[in-house]
Amino acid sequence: MPMRTALLVAVSIVAFLVLGGCRSGVSEAVDRCINAVRSTGVSGGPRSRAGEIAWACADLFKEPACRDAHRRFDEPEIESRAIILVRRCRDAYCPKLPQPQPTLCQKESANPGAKELVKSWKEFVHIVYLHDLGSREAERLLSALQSAGRDYTEHLKQSTSSTPTQRSDAVLATSVDDKLRTAGEIREVVQQYLRASPEKARSQLPSDWAPMLPLEVGAVEADPDGHVRIGVWRLNLEGDQAQLDYYPPGSINVKHRLWFRIQLARQSGRWEILPPGVSFVHAWAKER
Numbered sequence: 001m002p003m004r005t006a007l008l009v010a011v012s013i014v015a016f017l018v019l020g021g022c023r024s025g026v027s028e029a030v031d032r033c034i035n036a037v038r039s040t041g042v043s044g045g046p047r048s049r050a051g052e053i054a055w056a057c058a059d060l061f062k063e064p065a066c067r068d069a070h071r072r073f074d075e076p077e078i079e080s081r082a083i084i085l086v087r088r089c090r091d092a093y094c095p096k097l098p099q100p101q102p103t104l105c106q107k108e109s110a111n112p113g114a115k116e117l118v119k120s121w122k123e124f125v126h127i128v129y130l131h132d133l134g135s136r137e138a139e140r141l142l143s144a145l146q147s148a149g150r151d152y153t154e155h156l157k158q159s160t161s162s163t164p165t166q167r168s169d170a171v172l173a174t175s176v177d178d179k180l181r182t183a184g185e186i187r188e189v190v191q192q193y194l195r196a197s198p199e200k201a202r203s204q205l206p207s208d209w210a211p212m213l214p215l216e217v218g219a220v221e222a223d224p225d226g227h228v229r230i231g232v233w234r235l236n237l238e239g240d241q242a243q244l245d246y247y248p249p250g251s252i253n254v255k256h257r258l259w260f261r262i263q264l265a266r267q268s269g270r271w272e273i274l275p276p277g278v279s280f281v282h283a284w285a286k287e288r
Helices: 002-040 049-060 064-071 078-093 114-132 135-147 152-161 170-174 176-197 198-200
Strands: 218-220 229-230 233-236 241-246 257-267 270-283
Touching: 002 049, 002 135, 049 078, 049 114, 064 078, 064 233, 078 114, 078 170, 078 218, 114 135, 176 198, 176 218, 176 229, 176 241, 176 257, 176 270, 241 270
Parallel strands: none
Antiparallel strands: 218 229, 229 233, 233 241, 241 257, 257 270
């Protein structure tokens, strides 16, 4: 076979495999989302019902920030989960979507409240489906969701339906200062523990993950959504109980999530780390 012909054949085979593989991947992502929406109940795993839907549908989205927001849907406080997901997907896609853009991307809608965000999500996500999946798979997805009698969007709305609307933005803003003050107290306790007993801190972790535990906790700060972090650690506060979670690099994929956790309690006005200190959490994805 002449060299030129051989090269053309090789290029054709590679193109077929790449394009065919991508299309197969898109179809599988659509199937996973449809199956999750059609299913009833929850798996009994670590995710909420809305979180299971978001996890299963994450691969519909090409933009990493939006895909990651779906996979981490259950991490924020319940009243802000849908709002945060919508904002992160909006910021990831709006600079890249063609004109005319959905309402969510328009300048006058740059800082809408929770109710407006969720309302405009449905229009936005349908356009993203067409953009990322192509017309054929997008139409298949939308048709299946319609025949199921519910939309993927509706499940995400449920994460805000049990709380008053005014909590969406007002509470996030008013509680940040208190969280920052408390986070400063927690930071001092955790930093002292990690510096004083690094080997003890790593003793409960798998040997291949233990070196990834950071011994310096970093500064206290709040992100634009009102969540407080202590360096790489995500802080969740509930009264006199606190929890720090850190997802090391490579710890999240379609099969599972892995992370480090530190739990604390405030006793007699002082924060204390609860046994076993630093723990290792491994959550498997729901079987498909």
